Amino acid sequence: MPKGQIRKALSGFYYVLDENGERYIQCRGRGVFRNRQISPLVGDFVDYEADNDLEGTITVVHERKNELVRPPISNIDQAILVFSAKQPDFHPLLLDRFLTAIEQHGIKPVICLTKMDLLKESEKGKLEHFIADYEKIGYEVIPTFKGDPSLQERLMPVLEGKISVLAGQSGVGKSTMLNTILPALELKTDDISKALNRGKHTTRHVELIEVNNGLLADTPGFSSFDFDTIEKEELSGCFPEMAERSNSCKFRECLHLNEPKCAIKAAVEANEIPEYRYKHYLKFLEEIMSRKPRYTND
Ligand SMILES: Nc1nc2c(ncn2[C@@H]2O[C@H](COP(=O)(O)OP(=O)(O)OP(=O)(O)O)[C@@H](O)[C@H]2O)c(=O)[nH]1
Numbered sequence: 084m085p086k087g088q089i090r091k092a093l094s095g096f097y098y099v100l101d102e103n104g105e106r107y108i109q110c111r112g113r114g115v116f117r118n119r120q121i122s123p124l125v126g127d128f129v130d131y132e133a134d135n136d137l138e139g140t141i142t143v144v145h146e147r148k149n150e151l152v153r154p155p156i157s158n159i160d161q162a163i164l165v166f167s168a169k170q171p172d173f174h175p176l177l178l179d180r181f182l183t184a185i186e187q188h189g190i191k192p193v194i195c196l197t198k199m200d201l202l203k204e205s206e207k208g209k210l211e212h213f214i215a216d217y218e219k220i221g222y223e224v225i226p227t228f229k230g231d232p233s234l235q236e237r238l239m240p241v242l243e244g245k246i247s248v249l250a251g252q253s254g255v256g257k258s259t260m261l262n263t264i265l266p267a268l269e270l271k272t273d274d275i276s277k278a279l280n281r282g283k284h285t286t287r288h289v290e291l292i293e294v295n296n297g298l299l300a301d302t303p304g305f306s307s308f309d310f311d312t313i314e315k316e317e318l319s320g321c322f323p324e325m326a327e328r329s330n331s332c333k334f335r336e337c338l339h340l341n342e343p344k345c346a347i348k349a350a351v352e353a354n355e356i357p358e359y360r361y362k363h364y365l366k367f368l369e370e371i372m373s374r375k376p377r378y379t380n381d
């Protein structure tokens with residue numbers, strides 16, 4: 084059975100790039116998927132039956148590493164989180180919300196800080212502190228601005244060989260960022276359009292664009308969060324600086340609230356964990372604990 088990866092979904096068809104990366108097969112999903120409520124997703128590795136060189140039917144969807152609802156994509160390696168330094172002002176609470184949700188999905192976050200040119204001299208120090216904090220946690224932070232001549236050489240290696248999704252509030256500069264590195268992107272977008280024998284798309288759809296041997300979703304994701312699916316015991320696992328210390332807490336189930344001999348609270352007091360990160364953790368924990376129970380039928 085030939086294998087491939089779904090690169091695009093449009094009007095009930097899935098465009099599967101064959102294993103050799105040579106051509107796109109326009110596929111329908113087999114009826115059985117609908118019965119089992121599995122719907123193929125862009126990003127899925129699949130088996131398909133070829134009717135001819137160009138058309139076929141997806142028969143097997145292979146196990147997913149992860150999946151997102153917005154945009155509907157599976158097997159995502161990383162999320163490029165775009166936040167602006169100004170207009171809107173840098174917002175660590177919102178960043179931590181995004182980071183938590185992304186970590187929960189097992190996706191690696193990369194932080195891009197746009198509009199660095201709008202910062203006054205007097206405002207730069209504060210932002211540099213935040214950058215240092217997030218880098219210390221282990222996140223890659225890419226400060227940038229419109230037309231940044233060095234963005235391409237910093238961002239392209241990040242995208243190399245990965246499936247990436249762009250995320251961030253409206254107006255933070257996501258399109259501007261992509262435009263800045265457009266010479267590298269545009270070529271590949273055209274390649275895909277040609278391969279699919281279509282002009283520029285007008286319908287809403289999801290597509291993975293080839294970038295530097297990797298794939299970038301053309302639709303941004305993670306527009307809002309409510310911690311709907313995260314459990315309180317899982318939360319500190321989404322804060323890497325807490326996850327790496329929580330084995331040292333006296334209690335295995337420590338929620339790092341008021342428990343004695345808590346390694347996390349000790350690290351906050353010792354300024355090893357920034358206080359605002361811990362406060363955000365507490366805020367999210369409270370949101371999770373005051374969430375109404377969810378009732379499901381299954
Ligand atoms: N000064 C300055 N302005 C910027 C920068 N990046 C983006 N802008 C401006 O910010 C506005 C929003 O930028 P966009 O790139 O459209 O933002 P977006 O994140 O794609 O927004 P949505 O499409 O709504 O999601 C535009 O007016 C840009 O010109 C920057 O680095 N510096």
Ligand SMILES: [Zn+2]
Pocket residue numbers: 329332333337338339340342344345346347348
């Ligand atoms: Zn603890």
